Amino acid sequence: MISTKLGNKQIKTLKIIGKKIGVALFWLLLWAMAAWWVDSSLVLPSPIDTLKGIATLAGDAEFFVSIGVTLLRVFGGVFISVALGIFLGLIGGLNAPFYEFMNPFVSIIKSLPVVSVIILINLWIASGIVPLVVTFLICFPVTWTNVVQGVHATDEKLLQMAKVYNVAKMRIVKDIYIPSVKPYAVSALMNAIGLGWKVTVTAEVLANALPSVGMNLYYSKIYLDTDLLFSWTFVIVMCSYIIEKVTLFMIERNKRKGADQCQLS
Amino acid sequence: MSIIIKNLRKAYGDQIIFDDFSLILEKNKITGILGPSGSGKTTLLNLCSGLDQPDGGTIEGINLSSISYIFQEPRLLPWRTIRENLRFVFKDQAVKRNGAHDQEIDAMLKLVGLETVGDYYPQELSGGMRQRVAIARAFLYPSELLLMDEPFSSLDLALKNKLMGDFLNIWEKDKRTVIFVSHNQDEINRLSHEILTFSDKPVRILRRETI
Structure with a gap:
C-alpha cells in the first residue's frame, strides 16, 4: 500500500x-x-501540431537567439524600472515636495495607452531598444506607486520609538522604512515581471525589433503559419511561468525569518 | 535641576487637554501619575518627549536627546533580532562614548534575564519577554529621563509583579528621573516615590502625595 x-x-x-x-x-x-x-491547422492547430512546431523551432539556433535577446529586454526593462522605482519611491514616500514633483509624470505615464507609448518611443530611438524603454515606462509607475504606499504604511509607532531614541535618519531608513517597504517591492517586482513580458513582446512587434520573439510571432502571422504562432505563444507562456517561479523561489530563499513574520502581520 | 512645566496648554480640536497647567517634578525620583483613561497622561509624556508640541507654555529641564520611553506596547522591530533591536537604539550612542556596545547589550540582557534569547526575533518571545526587552532598551539608552506609559497594563498579575520587581532592581542600579503613568493604583503605589492624581480633561492635579 x-x-x-x-x-x-x-x-x-x-x-x-x-x-x-x-x-x-x-x-x-x-x-x-x-x-x-x-x-484546420490554419485556424486552430492541435496540441500535437504545436509541439511539433516547438521541436522544429528548437532545431534552429535563431530560436534561442530570439528568446535570449527578448529575455534580456524583459530583464533589462524590469530591473531598471524596479531598481529606480524602489529608489525614487523611497524618496517620494519620505519627501512630500519630491512626491509632488514626480506624481504628475507618473500619473501621465500610467494613463498613456501602451500602443501610443510604443509608437511614440519608436519615433525617437532605435527599434531594438524600444521594448526595453517601453517596459521601463510601463513597469516603473507600478513599482513607484507600490513603494510610496509602503513608505506611507510604515508603522508610525516604530518611527516614534526611533525618534525618541534619537536614531540617525539613515538608520531609520535602513532598519525601518526599507524592511517595511519590502513586501510592497516584492509585489511590485512580481507585477513588473508579468507586465514586462507582455509589454516587451508587444513592443517588439510594433517596433519591428530584431532579433526577437515578438517579430517571430509577427512573421508566423503574416506567413499564415498558425502552428508556429501557437508554438511561439507557448514558449512565451512557459518562459514567463518559469521566470515567475524562479523569482518567487529566490525571494522565498532570501527571506529572513523576521521579514516573514512581518509580512504575515 | 527639576523638570518644570509652566502654564502648559494643549488641545486637540475642541478637546482641551491642558489649560494653564503647571507642575514641578523632582530629578532622580519615580513620579507616578494616576488618572482615568483619556485624561491626558499619555499626552503629557508625548509633550515631554517631543513627540507632540504644546500649544502654549513651556517644559524646562528636559534634554530631548536624552530620553528613554517604555511605551504601552514593546515597539520592537519585527525583522530584527532582540540583540539587533537593542543595537538599533544604542549603537550611535555607544560609538560616541567607547564603541563597546555589544558587551553592554549582553550585560543588559543578562540583567533582565534574557541572555539566552538575544538572537531570537520578537515574534518568538512571549508578551512579557518582549516588554522586558523594551525595559532593557530604555535602560541601555543613556538617558536622564525615563517615560513609562502603562508598560505593565497588558500583562497578567504574576508577570506584572515579576517585571515591576525587575524594573525596581535595575532602577536601583541606575537611578534616573522617571515619569510613570498608569490607571492602576497598585502599580503606581509599588513603583512611585511621589504620586499625582489627575482629574479628567482639562487636567488638574486632584491629589499629590509623597510615599
Missing part, C-alpha cells in the same frame, strides 16, 4: 500534483477536441 510507505505530507503533495496534472489534461483535451472539430 502506498499509504504505508509515504507520509501524510507526501500523499498530500502527490494529490495536489495529481490535481494540477488532471486540470492541465482536461484543458489540453478540450483544445485537442476543438482542433479536431475545426479540422
Whole structure:
C-alpha cells in the first residue's frame, strides 16, 4: 500500500500534483477536441501540431537567439524600472515636495495607452531598444506607486520609538522604512515581471525589433503559419511561468525569518 | 535641576487637554501619575518627549536627546533580532562614548534575564519577554529621563509583579528621573516615590502625595 510507505505530507503533495496534472489534461483535451472539430491547422492547430512546431523551432539556433535577446529586454526593462522605482519611491514616500514633483509624470505615464507609448518611443530611438524603454515606462509607475504606499504604511509607532531614541535618519531608513517597504517591492517586482513580458513582446512587434520573439510571432502571422504562432505563444507562456517561479523561489530563499513574520502581520 | 512645566496648554480640536497647567517634578525620583483613561497622561509624556508640541507654555529641564520611553506596547522591530533591536537604539550612542556596545547589550540582557534569547526575533518571545526587552532598551539608552506609559497594563498579575520587581532592581542600579503613568493604583503605589492624581480633561492635579 502506498499509504504505508509515504507520509501524510507526501500523499498530500502527490494529490495536489495529481490535481494540477488532471486540470492541465482536461484543458489540453478540450483544445485537442476543438482542433479536431475545426479540422484546420490554419485556424486552430492541435496540441500535437504545436509541439511539433516547438521541436522544429528548437532545431534552429535563431530560436534561442530570439528568446535570449527578448529575455534580456524583459530583464533589462524590469530591473531598471524596479531598481529606480524602489529608489525614487523611497524618496517620494519620505519627501512630500519630491512626491509632488514626480506624481504628475507618473500619473501621465500610467494613463498613456501602451500602443501610443510604443509608437511614440519608436519615433525617437532605435527599434531594438524600444521594448526595453517601453517596459521601463510601463513597469516603473507600478513599482513607484507600490513603494510610496509602503513608505506611507510604515508603522508610525516604530518611527516614534526611533525618534525618541534619537536614531540617525539613515538608520531609520535602513532598519525601518526599507524592511517595511519590502513586501510592497516584492509585489511590485512580481507585477513588473508579468507586465514586462507582455509589454516587451508587444513592443517588439510594433517596433519591428530584431532579433526577437515578438517579430517571430509577427512573421508566423503574416506567413499564415498558425502552428508556429501557437508554438511561439507557448514558449512565451512557459518562459514567463518559469521566470515567475524562479523569482518567487529566490525571494522565498532570501527571506529572513523576521521579514516573514512581518509580512504575515 | 527639576523638570518644570509652566502654564502648559494643549488641545486637540475642541478637546482641551491642558489649560494653564503647571507642575514641578523632582530629578532622580519615580513620579507616578494616576488618572482615568483619556485624561491626558499619555499626552503629557508625548509633550515631554517631543513627540507632540504644546500649544502654549513651556517644559524646562528636559534634554530631548536624552530620553528613554517604555511605551504601552514593546515597539520592537519585527525583522530584527532582540540583540539587533537593542543595537538599533544604542549603537550611535555607544560609538560616541567607547564603541563597546555589544558587551553592554549582553550585560543588559543578562540583567533582565534574557541572555539566552538575544538572537531570537520578537515574534518568538512571549508578551512579557518582549516588554522586558523594551525595559532593557530604555535602560541601555543613556538617558536622564525615563517615560513609562502603562508598560505593565497588558500583562497578567504574576508577570506584572515579576517585571515591576525587575524594573525596581535595575532602577536601583541606575537611578534616573522617571515619569510613570498608569490607571492602576497598585502599580503606581509599588513603583512611585511621589504620586499625582489627575482629574479628567482639562487636567488638574486632584491629589499629590509623597510615599
